[in-house]
Amino acid sequence: MHHSYWRLRLLSACAALAILCCPPCHAQAAADGSVPAQIVQITPDVVSPRPFGYVLGDVVTQHIALEHEGESLDLPEMPALERTGNWFERRDARIEHDAAGQRWLALDYQVINVPEELRAIELPALDLATTREGRRIVTQAQPLTVAPITPTVVLARAGLEEMRPDAPAPHIATAPLERRLHGALYLAGTLIALWLALAALRQWQARRRLPFSRAAIEMRRLERGSLPVWRRLHRALDETAGQVVRGHDLASLLLHAPWLKPMEGELKQFFDASQTRFFADRPTEGVEPVTLCSRAARLERRALA
Amino acid sequence: MKLRSLGSLLASVIVICLLYAAWEAYRLSQARDFNRLVDSAVDAAATQSSPEAEFARAMSLAARNDYEGAVRAYKDLSRHSSGALLQSVLYNLGNLHLREALQYGPESIGKSLPLAELSKGSYRELLRINPEHWDAKYNLERALRLAPEREEVASEAPPLPQNSERAVTTMKAFTLGLP
Numbered sequence: 001m002h003h004s005y006w007r008l009r010l011l012s013a014c015a016a017l018a019i020l021c022c023p024p025c026h027a028q029a030a031a032d033g034s035v036p037a038q039i040v041q042i043t044p045d046v047v048s049p050r051p052f053g054y055v056l057g058d059v060v061t062q063h064i065a066l067e068h069e070g071e072s073l074d075l076p077e078m079p080a081l082e083r084t085g086n087w088f089e090r091r092d093a094r095i096e097h098d099a100a101g102q103r104w105l106a107l108d109y110q111v112i113n114v115p116e117e118l119r120a121i122e123l124p125a126l127d128l129a130t131t132r133e134g135r136r137i138v139t140q141a142q143p144l145t146v147a148p149i150t151p152t153v154v155l156a157r158a159g160l161e162e163m164r165p166d167a168p169a170p171h172i173a174t175a176p177l178e179r180r181l182h183g184a185l186y187l188a189g190t191l192i193a194l195w196l197a198l199a200a201l202r203q204w205q206a207r208r209r210l211p212f213s214r215a216a217i218e219m220r221r222l223e224r225g226s227l228p229v230w231r232r233l234h235r236a237l238d239e240t241a242g243q244v245v246r247g248h249d250l251a252s253l254l255l256h257a258p259w260l261k262p263m264e265g266e267l268k269q270f271f272d273a274s275q276t277r278f279f280a281d282r283p284t285e286g287v288e289p290v291t292l293c294s295r296a297a298r299l300e301r302r303a304l305a
Numbered sequence: 306m307k308l309r310s311l312g313s314l315l316a317s318v319i320v321i322c323l324l325y326a327a328w329e330a331y332r333l334s335q336a337r338d339f340n341r342l343v344d345s346a347v348d349a350a351a352t353q354s355s356p357e358a359e360f361a362r363a364m365s366l367a368a369r370n371d372y373e374g375a376v377r378a379y380k381d382l383s384r385h386s387s388g389a390l391l392q393s394v395l396y397n398l399g400n401l402h403l404r405e406a407l408q409y410g411p412e413s414i415g416k417s418l419p420l421a422e423l424s425k426g427s428y429r430e431l432l433r434i435n436p437e438h439w440d441a442k443y444n445l446e447r448a449l450r451l452a453p454e455r456e457e458v459a460s461e462a463p464p465l466p467q468n469s470e471r472a473v474t475t476m477k478a479f480t481l482g483l484p
Contacts (some may be wrong), residue, residue: 057432057442086456113454150446164440167393169343169361172336184326195315202308
């Protein structure tokens with residue numbers, strides 16, 4: 001029994017010694033200046049979302065002013081995007097500016113859990129560090145009412161079964177394909193019209209510019225088989241060759257205008273007939289300058305127009 | 306000569322346009338064929354090759370009760386799809402897990418709970434993309450009724466299975482400090 005009292009006394013003495021030692025230790029810490037600076041809690045303006053009528057999946061946005069009594073507040077980092085308690089998940093945190101230029105911290109929360117019946121749950125309170133040491137932004141929790149959208153007991157009536165059915169296999173969207181197809185066809189059609197207009201312009205220019213084409217037009221006004229018709233064809237041949245051409249110069253003409261090669265025989269025949277027509281003053285058989293000129297004009301336009 | 310060059314250039318562009326139109330017409334025809342197959346039978350559509358056909362394949366596997374095959378197909382598809390298709394993939398994947406969980410029901414909570422958690426994950430991922438997906442909201446709520454996340458549960462320990470030993474005095478291998 002004596003031993004027990006002795007131990008009890010020893011324990012009491014140790015406890016008393018410990019109590020006596022504690023205050024000087026605190027005093028020493030204060031003297032060293034190791035006690036943290038006083039923390040100032042700032043409660044800026046908070047624009048809270050509508051406090052009622054939410055269901056699972058809804059997103060609520062809370063705006064916290066980043067200014068307090070004329071002092072701008074900056075955050076060293078954005079609040080973490082994470083589940084905040086049992087009901088909400090913080091989905092986005094961003095800085096927004098209103099029309100007056102005021103900066104706001106916008107926080108999006110999504111309701112990710114739902115009570116079994118309508119109930120007020122709390123948007124979490126915040127305690128955020130600012131870039132100014134010792135100053136923290138503090139907001140209060142805000143109550144919101146959240147309600148379930150499904151009955152506790154399945155009604156098993158149309159649309160209110162145990163679960164909503166699967167999404168159907170999606171169709172491939174044909175509208176973009178149709179749009180691209182129509183666009184390509186319209187463009188091709190427009191370009192074809194442009195190309196035809198260009199081809200017509202080229203033909204029109206060729207008829208006014210190229211020697212045989214001009215001759216063919218002029219010959220329409222002349223009497224068929226008359227001397228002026230023969231002379232006009234000669235002039236067209238001369239213009240094409242860039243010099244006066246006679247029967248023996250046919251090779252130089254073809255060298256200058258190779259596209260006339262398919263008509264080599266007919267041209268030789270024309271020059272022979274021309275000799276007879278002009279110098280023997282006899283009509284010629286089998287050579288028709290108008291037909292010859294038309295054919296040459298066609299070859300000429302095909303090659304040059 | 307300038308007009309001639311311009312004409313040649315125009316002709317080349319026309320040819321390119323017509324080739325492009327022909328390619329688009331071919332793709333449109335393929336898309337219409339696929340849509341007809343989807344309307345008539347999902348299985349037939351699954352033989353094509355496109356993200357939509359992969360979706361049809363996953364649906365077909367799910368319809369044949371090949372749970373694992375369907376999950377694999379939906380998961381593969383979720384990695385390289387976007388927009389409305391991704392939403393449908395996440396929704397159907399959630400449904401697949403939830404349907405499986407409901408088959409076990411609250412009586413086999415040990416089996417249904419992990420599946421319900423998987424379904425909740427899919428629905429929540431979908432609601433993150435589209436908070437207005439009402440079918441996902443409905444089914445997530447059903448999953449939450451099957452595997453509720455009550456405040457004390459969320460803040461402390463994982464939920465206990467129903468009918469499990471809750472009182473420490475009746476648990477095996479637990480003593481109250483007696484020798």
